[in-house]
Every structure is written in C-alpha cells, then in structure tokens.
Amino acid sequence: MALARTVTLSNGLILAVEEQPWNPGVAMQLLLPVGAVTDPEGLEGAANLLEGWLWKGAGGRDARALAEAFDDLGVRRGSAAGLEYTTLGASFLAGQLEKVLALYADVLMRPALPEDAFETVRQVALQELASLEDQPPKKMFTALRRAVFESPHGRNPSGSLEGLQAATPEALRADFARRYGARGSILALAGGVSLERAQAAVEATLGLWQGGEVTVPAPVVSQPHTLRLEQHSAQVQIGLIYPDVSIGHPEFYTARLAAQVLSGGMGARLFVEVREKRGLVYSVYASPNGVKGYSYLSAYAGTTPERAEETLRVLRAEIERLAQGVSAEELERAKVGLRTMLVMQEESARSRAVSIARDLYLLGRVRSLEEIEAAIAAVDPERINRYLAKNPYRDPWTAILGPVDQIVASL
Amino acid sequence: MALARTVTLSNGLILAVEEQPWNPGVAMQLLLPVGAVTDPEGLEGAANLLEGWLWKGAGGRDARALAEAFDDLGVRRGSAAGLEYTTLGASFLAGQLEKVLALYADVLMRPALPEDAFETVRQVALQELASLEDQPPKKMFTALRRAVFESPHGRNPSGSLEGLQAATPEALRADFARRYGARGSILALAGGVSLERAQAAVEATLGLWQGGEVTVPAPVVSQPHTLRLEQHSAQVQIGLIYPDVSIGHPEFYTARLAAQVLSGGMGARLFVEVREKRGLVYSVYASPNGVKGYSYLSAYAGTTPERAEETLRVLRAEIERLAQGVSAEELERAKVGLRTMLVMQEESARSRAVSIARDLYLLGRVRSLEEIEAAIAAVDPERINRYLAKNPYRDPWTAILGPVDQIVASL
Numbered sequence: 001m002a003l004a005r006t007v008t009l010s011n012g013l014i015l016a017v018e019e020q021p022w023n024p025g026v027a028m029q030l031l032l033p034v035g036a037v038t039d040p041e042g043l044e045g046a047a048n049l050l051e052g053w054l055w056k057g058a059g060g061r062d063a064r065a066l067a068e069a070f071d072d073l074g075v076r077r078g079s080a081a082g083l084e085y086t087t088l089g090a091s092f093l094a095g096q097l098e099k100v101l102a103l104y105a106d107v108l109m110r111p112a113l114p115e116d117a118f119e120t121v122r123q124v125a126l127q128e129l130a131s132l133e134d135q136p137p138k139k140m141f142t143a144l145r146r147a148v149f150e151s152p153h154g155r156n157p158s159g160s161l162e163g164l165q166a167a168t169p170e171a172l173r174a175d176f177a178r179r180y181g182a183r184g185s186i187l188a189l190a191g192g193v194s195l196e197r198a199q200a201a202v203e204a205t206l207g208l209w210q211g212g213e214v215t216v217p218a219p220v221v222s223q224p225h226t227l228r229l230e231q232h233s234a235q236v237q238i239g240l241i242y243p244d245v246s247i248g249h250p251e252f253y254t255a256r257l258a259a260q261v262l263s264g265g266m267g268a269r270l271f272v273e274v275r276e277k278r279g280l281v282y283s284v285y286a287s288p289n290g291v292k293g294y295s296y297l298s299a300y301a302g303t304t305p306e307r308a309e310e311t312l313r314v315l316r317a318e319i320e321r322l323a324q325g326v327s328a329e330e331l332e333r334a335k336v337g338l339r340t341m342l343v344m345q346e347e348s349a350r351s352r353a354v355s356i357a358r359d360l361y362l363l364g365r366v367r368s369l370e371e372i373e374a375a376i377a378a379v380d381p382e383r384i385n386r387y388l389a390k391n392p393y394r395d396p397w398t399a400i401l402g403p404v405d406q407i408v409a410s411l
Numbered sequence: 412m413a414l415a416r417t418v419t420l421s422n423g424l425i426l427a428v429e430e431q432p433w434n435p436g437v438a439m440q441l442l443l444p445v446g447a448v449t450d451p452e453g454l455e456g457a458a459n460l461l462e463g464w465l466w467k468g469a470g471g472r473d474a475r476a477l478a479e480a481f482d483d484l485g486v487r488r489g490s491a492a493g494l495e496y497t498t499l500g501a502s503f504l505a506g507q508l509e510k511v512l513a514l515y516a517d518v519l520m521r522p523a524l525p526e527d528a529f530e531t532v533r534q535v536a537l538q539e540l541a542s543l544e545d546q547p548p549k550k551m552f553t554a555l556r557r558a559v560f561e562s563p564h565g566r567n568p569s570g571s572l573e574g575l576q577a578a579t580p581e582a583l584r585a586d587f588a589r590r591y592g593a594r595g596s597i598l599a600l601a602g603g604v605s606l607e608r609a610q611a612a613v614e615a616t617l618g619l620w621q622g623g624e625v626t627v628p629a630p631v632v633s634q635p636h637t638l639r640l641e642q643h644s645a646q647v648q649i650g651l652i653y654p655d656v657s658i659g660h661p662e663f664y665t666a667r668l669a670a671q672v673l674s675g676g677m678g679a680r681l682f683v684e685v686r687e688k689r690g691l692v693y694s695v696y697a698s699p700n701g702v703k704g705y706s707y708l709s710a711y712a713g714t715t716p717e718r719a720e721e722t723l724r725v726l727r728a729e730i731e732r733l734a735q736g737v738s739a740e741e742l743e744r745a746k747v748g749l750r751t752m753l754v755m756q757e758e759s760a761r762s763r764a765v766s767i768a769r770d771l772y773l774l775g776r777v778r779s780l781e782e783i784e785a786a787i788a789a790v791d792p793e794r795i796n797r798y799l800a801k802n803p804y805r806d807p808w809t810a811i812l813g814p815v816d817q818i819v820a821s822l
Contacts, residue, residue, distance in 0.1 A: 024754055024757075025758060055687075066678075067677045068740070070676070071677070071679070072747060074747040074748055092751065093751060120687065120689060122690070124686060124690045124693055127690070127692055130645050130646055131645070131694070131713060133644070134644045134645050134713075233544070234544035235542055235544070264482070265481070266478045266482070267475060267482040271478075276467075276531065278531060279535050280534070282535055282538040302538075304541055332483070333483055336483060336484070336485040337485055337487075340436075340502075340504060343435055343436060344487065344502050347434060347436060348758070348759055
C-alpha cells in the first residue's frame with residue numbers, strides 16, 4: 001500500500017503525493033484555509049463569493065477562456081467554499097500535470113476578479129441560499145449547527161443574506177489578499193505521478209506564491225437545547241448532535257467504532273431498530289463529524305408528523321443505550337466494516353487526495369492505513385465498554401423541522 | 412486496459428468479470444430485470460416492496476442474522492428497485508468472494524419473505540413516497556416522466572400510494588416467483604478476481620437458480636406538452652425532456668458529444684450562459700438519459716420565481732441553438748472531456764461493475780474503452796453539424812414546479 005510523502009515548500013505550501021503507478025490519472029485536492037469561520041464580521045459569505053469570483057478570469061484570460069483552457073486539458077474539477085476551508089479539486093490524465101498546475105497558478109496568483117462579473121457571482125450565491133429552503137434536511141442541520149456553536153463555526157458556509165448583500169468588489173479584493181496564500185494551504189495529489197515530478201512542477205508554477213494564514217477562532221459551544229422549526233413540509237426532519245472526541249485523541253478510534261456499531265451497516269443498531277423493525281423512516285443514520293478542535297456525533301431521521309415522537313424517542317434511546325456497552329460480535333463486525341471501508345477508499349485516487357488533504361489540515365500529518373488498522377485492532381470489548389460507560393452519549397442538541405404544530409407538544 | 416469477459420451459465424444467468432489484478436477489493440453489481448415497468452397492474456411498487464422484503468431473512472437466518480452475516484464479511488452493500496430493474500450492489504475484499512456469493516444465493520433462492528415483516532416494509536416504502544414531497548427537483552422529474560410516457564415507463568419507481576396499499580404478502584410472493592430468476596439477470600464483477608475463479612464460485616452457489624425473464628412492454632410516448640405544478644416552495648424547478656437517439660444507434664456518440672458541448676464542463680454552454688453570465692441559477696445541467704428502447708436528453712434548472720421565465724427561455728434557446736452547429740474547438744473540448752471521464756471511470760471497480768451490467772442490459776454486450784474511443788474519434792465537425800441540423804432538439808416536454816401563481820402566464 002502506497003504511503004503519501006509530504007514536503008513543505010519554501011513559501012509554506014505543503015505538498016503531499018501518494019503514488020499509484022498503475023493509475024493513468026491523477027486526483028488533486030488543494031485545500032485553502034479560507035472558509036466561513038474566517039469570513040470578516042458582517043461579510044458572511046465572503047469565502048463563498050471569492051470562490052465563485054475566482055473563475056471569472058485569470059492570467060490574462062476571461063472567464064470563458066479560462067474554463068475552456070481547463071476543458072481543453074480534460075480536467076474534471078469541482079470547487080467549494082466550506083465552513084473551514086475552500087477546496088479546489090481536479091482529476092486529469094497524469095501527462096497533463098504541469099499544464100494543469102500552471103492554470104491553477106494563474107487562478108491563485110493572477111486572478112482577474114473583474115468588477116463586471118461580481119453581480120452575477122452574488123446572484124448565484126443568493127440562488128444557492130434560496131435553494132436551501134427547498135432542502136429540509138440540509139436546512140435543519142444548518143439551523144442546528146448554528147444553535148450548537150456560539151463561535152463562527154455555526155455559520156452557514158453559503159453565507160448570510162445580509163453578508164452577501166453587503167459585499168463589494170473592494171472589500172472582497174482586500175479579503176482575497178488577506179486570506180488566499182501559500183502558507184497554511186495544502187496540495188494533495190494521488191495517482192500516476194511521483195513526488196519528485198510533482199515537486200518540480202509545483203515549484204515551477206506555484207513556487208513564488210506568497211501570503212496566507214489567518215487566525216482561526218477557537219470553537220465555542222452553547223448549552224445543549226432543543227430547536228423547533230416550523231416548515232411547510234410533508235416530513236419531519238429530526239437532527240441530534242452529541243459531543244464526541246476529536247481526531248488525535250487516544251480514544252478516537254474507540255468512539256469511531258461505537259459510531260460504526262450504531263450506523264455502520266445494515267445490521268447496525270439504528271438501521272435495524274428505527275427502520276427495519278419499526279418502519280419509522282426511510283432514512284436514518286449517525287455519523288462522526290466536526291470542525292478542527294471540536295468533534296461531534298450527529299444523527300438524522302426523517303419521518304411523517306404522526307411518527308415523529310416515536311422516531312425521536314427510539315433514535316435517542318438507541319444512541320444513549322451505547323453506554324450499556326456493545327457485544328463482542330458487534331465490535332468485531334464494526335472492525336471488519338471499518339477496515340473494509342478503509343481498504344476500498346485506498347483504491348480511489350479521488351478519495352485518497354481528499355483524505356490526505358484533510359489529515360494534513362486536522363492533524364498536520366497523514367495517517368497510514370497500517371497506523372489506522374493497528375489503532376482499530378487495539379480496541380477490545382473491555383476497552384470500548386469502559387470508554388462508553390465513562391463517556392456516555394447523552395443530552396444532545398436537538399432540532400425538529402417540519403409542520404411542528406401537527407406534532408405533539410412533548411417533542 | 413482490462414476488458415470484461417462474459418459467459419452465460421446453463422441457467423441463463425450472465426456473468427461478466429473485469430479483472431483488476433492490483434485491486435484487493437471486488438465490486439459486484441447484480442442486475443435483475445425486476446422494475447416498476449413490469450410491476451403488475453394495480454400493484455405499482457411491487458418491485459420496490461420485494462427488494463425491501465428480500466432482506467428480512469434468508470437461508471434459515473432472520474433479518475438481523477442475515478444483515479450481520481453480510482457485516483461479518485465486511486460487505487458494503489446497497490440495493491434498489493428502479494424503473495426497469497433491481498440492482499444489488501456490493502463491495503468486499505477479494506478473498507471473501509465465495510462466502511459473499513453464498514449469502515446472495517440464500518437471498519435469491521431461499522428468501523424467507525416473512526409475513527410478520529411485511530407491514531414494516533410497506534411503511535418504509537410509504538415513508539419513501541412521502542419524502543418525495545420534500546425533494547422538489549425529484550418530484551418535478553417524476554411528474555415529467557409520467558407525462559412523457561404513456562407506457563409503464565412513466566411510473567414512479569417507488570410505486571404509487573394505491574399500489575403500496577393494495578399489496579399483500581400472497582400477491583408479492585407470486586410476483587417474486589414470476590419475476591426473480593436467473594434468466595435475464597446479469598452478475599458483473601470488477602476487481603481482484605479472475606473469470607475462472609468467479610465462474611466456479613457462481614456455479615457452486617447460484618448454479619441451480621432457475622426461472623426469471625418476463626416480457627417488458629415497449630415504451631410509448633405522448634405528444635410533447637407542458638405541465639405546471641403548484642408547490643409551496645422557494646424555488647421554481649424547471650425540467651425539459653427532448654427525444655434523442657439510443658445507445659446502439661450509429662449516431663449515438665455524435666449526440667453524446669452534443670450533450671457534452673451543452674453541459675460537459677464549466678466552459679460548456681449551459682453553465683456559461685445560464686449560470687456564469689446571467690447568474691440565473693445555482694444549478695443547471697443537461698444529461699443523456701432514457702430507458703431501453705427510448706432515449707432522451709433531459710435538462711434541469713432551479714431558480715427563483717421572478718427569474719423563472721428568463722431561465723426557461725435561455726435554457727431552451729441554448730439547447731435548441733445546437734441545431735446551428737458547434738465549433739471545431741467546442742467539439743475538440745467535448746471529446747477530451749468525454750475521454751477523460753471514461754478513463755477515470757475505468758479506475759473505479761464500483762463504476763466499472765455498474766457500467767458492465769448496464770451495457771449488458773441495454774446492448775447485450777460490453778463496450779470496450781477502445782471501441783468507445785474510436786467511435787468518439789470518428790465524429791468530426793462536419794458530421795456532428797450535419798447531424799444536429801437534421802435532428803434538431805426542439806419541442807420538448809416541459810415541467811414547471813413551484814409557486815406557479817407567482818410566475819407570469821407566458822410560461
């Protein structure tokens with residue numbers, strides 16, 4: 001199994017390469033620490049707007065010529081500004097690496113950020129914000145995260161109506177100069193390319209990129225409480241957030257395996273108890289989640305108003321019952337499931353590039369598969385049950401979104 | 412590049428294997444020709460219910476023991492009943508192949524289909540149907556396909572309220588006996604396994620599986636028309652369906668490249684004209700689609716009520732402007748984009764297994780990458796422009812879903 005090798009260039013950019021010699025393609029993930037958490041106060045959505053504006057021309061090309069230049073190289077790409085960072089992802093044939101990096105260097109170092117395209121960028125962001133209204137599960141979790149975090153970690157990554165409306169080209173150009181830069185940025189490559197070739201190509205294109213690195217506020221959470229959100233919808237969306245241990249914590253994989261017992265397969269507790277035995281929902285899951293410095297376990301169920309109370313009750317009971325322990329068979333199954341998932345992910349260059357960039361952002365290093373496997377193997381029934389008894393999941397933040405007035409008051 | 416090898420077993424089951432010697436995992440896609448199109452009249456949703464009921468026990472195991480048996484082997488699986496077929500998909504480590512196939516043989520040949528689990532299966536299906544109400548884009552396309560097809564191809568793959576309510580254990584057991592079987596079913600494997608080993612394992616487990624093959628009605632379409640669907644939502648969902656050529660048609664790749672010019676990258680016409688220049692939408696795309704025997708190009712845009720009219724006008728204008736031809740540069744870019752996508756897909760065992768099964772279902776054989784590349788290379792500007800002039804996209808079926816009374820009457 002290949003292992004990512006990492007170097008830090010003189011401008012502070014971190015480059016990581018995982019070579020897959022059999023692979024004719026390369027997946028790239030560039031992670032820039034530019035997200036909603038560091039949006040200027042009153043300019044919520046600035047990272048989102050910048051990410052859209054970035055593609056409106058670079059290196060002397062207008063927007064169309066820039067897009068066509070990427071398409072000419074056969075680059076499949078996606079980019080997004082999120083809560084903590086902006087990612088520019090791409091997949092292409094390995095032979096195109098140098099040309100592709102030269103284009104990204106134009107985007108990062110020589111963007112046009114043209115005045116006349118600014119208004120359409122804002123309109124697209126406003127459309128994105130409006131579309132949230134028609135996605136009840138996403139709307140519910142957006143409101144729930146806002147309730148959990150008192151720090152900017154509760155912001156909507158898309159921005160706020162006020163912030164998007166207040167933004168001006170001048171303010172965003174200043175923000176671009178402040179936040180976009182080599183320091184703190186991570187470039188991960190996985191596929192048919194060596195570190196040596198990649199480093200030469202990156203130094204030739206992004207070697208003179210400067211700046212970057214802004215201070216990220218520490219996460220601060222509220223006291224757990226319940227949100228009831230009225231929405232004209234057919235289903236009731238239920239979301240729970242429980243505090244959890246972060247990556248890097250000695251019991252991180254213990255908690256990860258507990259989440260797997262809850263929701264790691266079709267024999268896992270939530271699927272069996274909430275869906276298969278009682279038919280309460282079409283969709284139910286729990287998943288480990290979080291931001292740098294604060295992790296949580298989130299759980300979701302969507303159901304009809306008349307079954308909402310029972311669904312919430314069973315969902316909470318199953319999660320909180322973990323404190324009573326898991327069986328040796330459940331733990332074994334969770335280990336097999338987690339290990340298979342890891343091995344399968346190794347296969348895809350895309351998911352490797354994403355994992356490598358995320359590991360470097362959260363941990364400052366890349367975990368090897370062997371390291372993760374050893375940590376998983378070291379969790380035995382006694383250890384997980386002692387951990388769960390001492391660290392019970394309870395007292396969650398709760399959100400209920402839907403035709404709330406149809407739901408009994410006990411929710 | 413590996414090529415799938417195919418054999419037909421004596422019971423009619425088609426087995427296809429694409430060997431990827433470097434891959435520690437295997438992806439499996441089992442395609443059964445059991446879908447909404449062959450649901451019995453009055454029992455719409457039967458394929459969907461059967462797919463859910465299937466997992467409630469098999470080979471002497473109850474539902475929980477069956478799910479745990481899969482989890483014990485580290486099988487990541489998903490299954491779904493669709494419009495034309497049911498798919499059972501799985502990923503696992505190559506060493507587990509024989510045991511995994513033995514479990515699937517239990518599911519297909521010795522399912523419990525227990526009476527006492529039937530009601531929860533129905534409840535989950537009803538929850539799924541209810542959740543459609545909260546997914547406006549999906550709801551719109553479901554209604555639009557129903558308007559396009561006069562044959563059962565317009566059915567909702569999830570079923571109808573009446574059909575789900577009318578279903579009984581007896582009727583579904585009879586339907587299972589009629590539709591589930593080896594003949595007409597396709598088992599595709601991609602990953603670290605040889606055809607020889609796979610064939611031995613399949614013969615040992617599924618060799619005695621019998622039955623299958625029901626007659627599928629031919630697709631019949633209506634005259635193109637417009638649907639206006641009132642929905643309390645923030646956005647207006649716009650959908651278009653244009654007739655197109657099917658896979659197997661000599662100009663299939665010509666039409667595929669035209670769709671790529673429209674929507675194949677961020678420099679493609681729809682993204683540039685509808686989103687990037689005018690900021691009308693957050694999301695817009697066109698994609699080739701269809702059922703066996705009838706293909707179409709579908710297009711989507713979601714926007715605010717006040718911009719719906721302009722969005723529909725620009726969307727249609729861009730699609731119908733294809734008849735005036737594409738430039739040599741656009742064609743070249745479309746070719747590069749399509750080729751890169753194909754090569755990237757080759758890398759993933761999961762997407763290969765899905766493609767192989769789908770090719771065998773639609774074409775009766777697996778297209779090699781070389782064959783597809785040669786067909787794409789053979790399309791030159793003269794050919795595509797002659798084709799588009801003679802086969803213009805025009806006169807679509809149209810659906811508009813949203814706060815219709817806020818939209819001007821000209822839509």
